[in-house]
Amino acid sequence: MRKGLTVVALLLIARPGWAADKIDFNQQIRPILSRNCFACHGRDEEKREADLRLDLRAGATADLDGHRAIVPGKSGQSELYKRITSGDDDDERMPPPDSGKKLTAGEIKLLKAWIDGGAAYAKHWSLVPPVRPKLPAVNDKSWPKSPLDYFVLARLEAAGLKPSAEADRYMLIRRASLDLRGLPPTLEEIDAFVKDKSPRAYERLVDRLLASPRYGERWARVWLDLARYADTQGYEKDRPRTMWPWRDWVIKALNDDMPFDQFSVEQLAGDLLPGATSQQILATAFHRNTMTNTEGGTSDEEFRIAAVKDRIDTTGQIWLGMSVGCAKCHSHKYDPISQTEYYRLFAFFNQTADADRYNDAPTRSLPSPFYFLPHQELLKQIEAIKQQINAAGSDQQGAKKAQSLREKLVELNKQLDKKIADMKPPAVLVMQELPPGKQRKTHLLIKGSFLDHGDEVHAGVPEALHAMPPGAAKNRLGLARWLVDAKNPLVARVTVNRHWSRMFGVGLVETEEDFGTQGDPPSHPQLLDYLAVEFQQTHRWSLKKLCKSIVMSATYRQTSHVTPDRLQKDRRNRLLSRGPRFRLEAEMIRDQALHAGGLLSKKMYGPSVMPPQPDGTWQTVYNSGKWVTSKGEDRFRRGLYTYLKRTSPYPSFLLFDGGSGEVCMVRRIRTNTTTAALVTLNDPVYTEAAQALARRIVTDVKGDATQRSAYAWRRVTGRPGRKNELERIARLYREQLAHYRQHADAAKAMATDPLGPLPEGMNTAELAAWTVVAAALLNLDETLTKG
Secondary structure (H helix, E strand, O other): OOOOOOHHHHHHHOOOOOOHHHOOHHHHHHHHHHHHOHHHHOOOOOOOOOOOOOOOHHHHOOOEOOEOOOOOOOHHHOHHHHHHOOOOOOOOOOOOHHHOOOOOHHHHHHHHHHHHOOOOOOOOHHHOOOOOOOOOOOOOOOOOOOHHHHHHHHHHHHOOOOOOOEOOHHHHHHHHHHHHHOOOOOHHHHHHHHHOOOOOHHHHHHHHHHHOHHHHHHHHHHHHHHOOOOOEOOOOOOOEOOOHHHHHHHHHHHHOOOOHHHHHHHHHHHHHOOOOOHHHHHHHHHHHOOOOOOOOOOOHHHHHHHHHHHHHHHHHHHHHOOOHHHHOOOOOOOOOOOHHHHHHHHHHHOOEOOOOOOOOOOEEEOOOHHHHHHHHHHHHHHHHHHHHHHHOOOOHHHHHHHHHHHHHHHHHHHHHHHHHHHOOOOEEEOOOEOOHHHOOOEEEEHHHOOOOEEEEEOOOOOOOOOOOOOOOOOOHHHHHHHHOOOOOOOHHHHHHHHHHHHHHOOOOOOOOOOOOOOOOOOOOHHHHHHHHHHHHHHOOOOHHHHHHHHHOOHHHHEOOOOOHHHHHHOOOOOOOOOOOOEEOOHHHHHHHHHHHOOOOOOOOOOOOEOOOOOOOOOOOOOOOOOOOOOOHHHHHOOHHHEOOOOOOOOHHHHHOOOOOOOOOOOOOOOOOOHHHHHHHHHOHHHHHHHHHHHHHHHHHOOOOHHHHHHHHHHHHHOOOOOHHHHHHHHHHHHHHHHHHHOOHHHHHHHHHOOOOOOOOOOOHHHHHHHHHHHHHHHOOHHHHEEO
16 A cells, blocks of 8 residues: 555545546645656756646646647646556656656556546645534444544444444553553552543543643653754764753643643744743743754854754744755755745744854753742742732722732742742753844855855745735744744644644654655544644644543544454554554653652653663763763653763663654654563663562562462553463462572572662562563563553
């Protein structure tokens, strides 16, 4: 099945003929032309062959020396059809033989039917503003629990499928907990949910998970991938830098459910907001995540420009879902972004004070949420006074009271500022605009070279998208507001698709990074538009409300069990005939193991930590700094807080498809490798977690091996074990116990290294055996998978 064609398109290609009004240009024709023709007959003027342009109808139907590629209604007179059916004539055949591309018989028939039907073109689907669609008619009106379910059910019924049954409560709470806060539920939470028989039990669970401070940590991890966050500068020397205060800002902003439009504006241009606060300036560290090259002999200007380009590319991928960066050397071959338009975008980011300096200037000492933690009582007083001011009456007495309260508020804020200043927050990299008299001129860079300047260009946005409002500032603030404007056809679609992908394992648009003509079309176009409009208009950019709308749906609540019929008709679950089932991401796998062992720290915010990693990992040419394994609870903090060195990322995360922070990582492509399996079996972190879990098993349950096996199974998987499962676990324990009773030294190592000596009174052989059992449970497919 070729990528880029929907199930409907493939079914149409398989038919002997088509009705002209049934052929969808965006879904069926554009993918064929884009893949096979646009590289030579598209937007790029320098690479365009024979002056023929097939991405526009006017170009495709133009008279070129007496020939027309497409004569609407007449495939026999169309040069395009003649060329794709020219058989063995290599000089005439298209695509050319040396291109390595060849149309299938079905694609040729589809193009013929399209031409004979009038060769109607349409604007690329993602560039057309989303409109709230009507709910489709369905047969089973009892199944939908939310409007989005109607779009899913309509597709299932059309394919002759029924939805799967609702998942049991054990599966539901684990799935929702992992999705919304990145951690499995506790046994107490599971028991409470299973016993709660009220109709609103599930909704109350979802609300609790969304209100958890762990929500911000879970979704911050997704944003840090996009923002190419790291704790070092990158490139050859890869020296340390302070970026963690910005990471903490992201966590708090997400926990506070800051509207996504505000979340975007503050990170792109918080320093340009009128009366910008310290937190709005801190937010701009987002685009200081670019790398700095401090190697001797390099050009600061070359790498300053590289950083500006990275900001454009990252902005384009996160908010537009488009490969804008393809236009830095030449006009985009497939999407409507010219090279001139790329450098117009470049002009927005070309006026900041950073310039690839050794000290990463400009920096500011700004308090992150970490520095407010010790002053919660003072913050509560400040918030209470603000509320009293708002409640004060408008009469003379109320005005007098409000003035007195404002004076008190000023004094309390001074106290808070002093307390925080005494803590000496570190300097963090921030964005800072050059003053008007020192602004740079922006030129088109020939072939992207910083040495080869072309024409001067001024800040502007691509013509294919909505225009900037009249009078809008031509700076980063103007661009940020343009990106989240209600007229932008992309930002809401891209954002809801990203959240859908994290919950279902794949987006409605699988190519999250590419909503352009080379990307996949949406599996459920109307559902995507419904979610986008709801996100903007109904939810007012609330990410928590977006998450809730997805997890409350019947679609999300389906069991992930698969039947032969579903496997045949919906192998990859693109029709959503069952619940999501896929391997957890790197940080979740580690956090879950620590959680099962009772080791995971609840500590939030603060400097990045260094949990155990294999010796010698940091033996690089420029060994900037030393990996010093953290002590105490910092050793067991969530993966989100792990120190990330760009040239040497944390090994176990890398083996489970984590990123390096060098580029914007729109999605993690899941891989299955032997080395990843060896991590969860042998990495010291997982051994330590297994040892801790073994001690919990023995401490918490005073029964026999079967009772302890049942407890261990529940603690790891979140559900009661079946009889045969528990028998196998108990048998494994007895086998290992017999072994370790004969091998005392091996038992001691298995039970204590690296966690440390056993508490007094514990039997070493028993603990070693339970450690093996714990390790086996932590390596179950069910444990490593969200089902």
